[in-house]
Amino acid sequence: MTDPTPTGPLCGVTVLDLTHVLAGPYATGQLALMGAEVIRVERPDGDDFVRRHGGTQEMREKGLGASFLSQNAGKRSIVLNLKEAGDRARALQLAARADIVVENFRPGVAERLGMGFEALRACRPDVICASLSGYGPDGPLSGRPAYDHILQGISGLMAMTGTPESGPMRVGLPIVDYVAGQALVTALLAALLERARRPGKAQRLQVSMLEAMTTLMGAYALHHQTTGALRGLEGNRAFADTPFSGRFDTAEGALVVTANSPAQATRLCAALGRPELAVGAGLSDAQIADALQQVFRTRSATEWDELLARADVPAAPVLTLAEALAHPQMTDSPAWPELPVPELGVTLRAPGLPFRADWAQRRLPPVPLMGADTATILDSLSPLTEAADETA
Template identity: 35%
Template sequence: MQGALGDIVVLDLSRALAGPHAAQMLGDLGARVIKVEHPAGGDESRGWGPPFVGPGHDISTYFLAANRNKRSIAVDLKSAEGRTLIERLVRQSDVLIENFRTGVLDRLGFPVERLHELNPRLVILSITGFGHDGPEGGRPGYDQIAQGEAGLMSLTGPSPDEPYRVGASIADLLAGIHGAYGVVAALYERERTGRGKVVRTSLLAAVTGVHSYHGTAWTVGGQVPRAGGNHHASIAPYGAFRCADGMIQIAVANDGQWRKVAALLGIDPDTAEYATNRERFAHRDELIADMERALARHDRAHWLAALGEAGVPAGAIRSIDEVYAWEQTRSQGLLVEVEHPVLGTIELPGPPLRFDGDPPMRHAPPPGLGEHDDEVLAWLQEQEQEQEQER
């Protein structure tokens, strides 16, 4: 066993991104993740690109992002043989993950009641687009649709008239994160009760769950937040600013930090319009203009060094390649090396958690379709034989 979940078996029936991301997170914690894919093409994200890599340019980098530390088996869930195999795997699993549309798993012969008949200790993670019940519970959900429906696009972009999607598939990824921590909580509870339960989340819930101060601005304050470009909705100055050769970000969270920034830029910090955050925010456009006139005197490197020396939070705006080349990223274990059977040694974005005292995790590459059929069947037979001997 390696990792906190080294004795946990996860049966991953999900595809695309939200469910696979949750399963990958559990795999990063050491769980044995068995990914079930349809024999004809497998997880649809295997076909999502560009970019595609490999000798035949047929390996999706999208798929590689969400499926490390898994074993793939090819199973037709609609066949009698496939359903029998799933029943056997359910009996040996601790967690089942699915992100079918509401009712699909029932029609395949695996409603919750049946799953808990097979294995009362099974924790079931169900991820849907908009929830499993309610007036629109059956709607299909994809990331960008959920970003719009859950209000995130109305908060993102240069102005209220130009709503933007967040560049990453954030609804899917957040649903996966929420799902994974729900699974861990249910596993902990199982230690007391001896029984598994259903954990439910959705793309709608995941995005609404991170509204934070945007949510209370409306629910308590009665104000509808709108997109404000690259500047904070409640704090000033806090955002992206132009200097001589591009843009930097400056985040001033209190009046002490403001006085340091003002001193660097030659602005009177006690000007009535800028003395407190309330006044700075009310006069934000004038403040940004004053700051950018001063920032135009030097380049980004100059200002980042000066702001850093003054203890003011500031930073560059890096491209993705710059992030992965940055030594700070690498020092945090945010890139992992795996040996792929086709691609050779490759680097993948790594898990965001580290545990003091644990040796570095040995990560397995994302699997080929059905790559582990024989291995999983042999392991399953071994588990069943051990159980039979214990009876």
């Protein structure tokens, strides 16, 4: 059983978490790190694959896969079968105590399980009920299953990721899941503020993964609406459309450079010993980029990084995730606090909140084994459960 020490602005807020996989649990995990009590409802068959995704074989066998550890610190876990009347009654009892109920079933499933908005509002008149789905509650795709890879394809993201040679490529992490999860966090925090402003009213929030992802591409969408042109498979071409920005190969490693302004381009070209390139020198953008590439190949990425830093040119080496976390900038980052995993006898660095705050924890509470808190939570409901069972 987990026993997190409450801290943060959401202390006193209770979240009933009916979500699974990545997007929903990421959102509720962020709420837990802000101090909320999050009760994670898991199904008896244990079919949430992230418990057994990533990490060592021992981690997967214990249901503590790397994907699960990354976003479930401090939650409590209870096993309930929402298809059975007794467990559904217990879930509704928990909902009556919860400020927020979050689910990521396909549209209509929560209602069929007796856990839809109207049923929850009957339990608690000021409940905040949030639904996260691939396509939202309406439209021709609303009933379809959706996963990150699918959403990367249909959102337009893959169509601008890659090169003409590679064709459309997915972004290397499940970015749509996390974008949608962060959108859900924003919606829930806004709903808590709204409830403080107008108490007593239930709220229904609906987050679409497709909508969340496409709203991040507004600049590209408005460019298309006004010019008819679409950004396509441009590889490492910079957003600023300048030859002085992009990814360059060096004698050892790769470097990303962003010299968007004329002043930055001037400093870049001077540092590279080619000041004439900053004014064009009668060359096309492609020729300027090729000339810069030839110079960059003469030194390593580390050497260029140091030289360009002294010249006040934005640049950085291309690192692996392991190298990034081992970088001096990140080794003591509060965004990566310690996570004890007593079941494995280890302490890991795990993602925390993506911002700094005085109340943020520098050591995370552990994640729960599946159903670790079932008995304790059910004991707290026992005076009500018998009556609920009789009427189920």
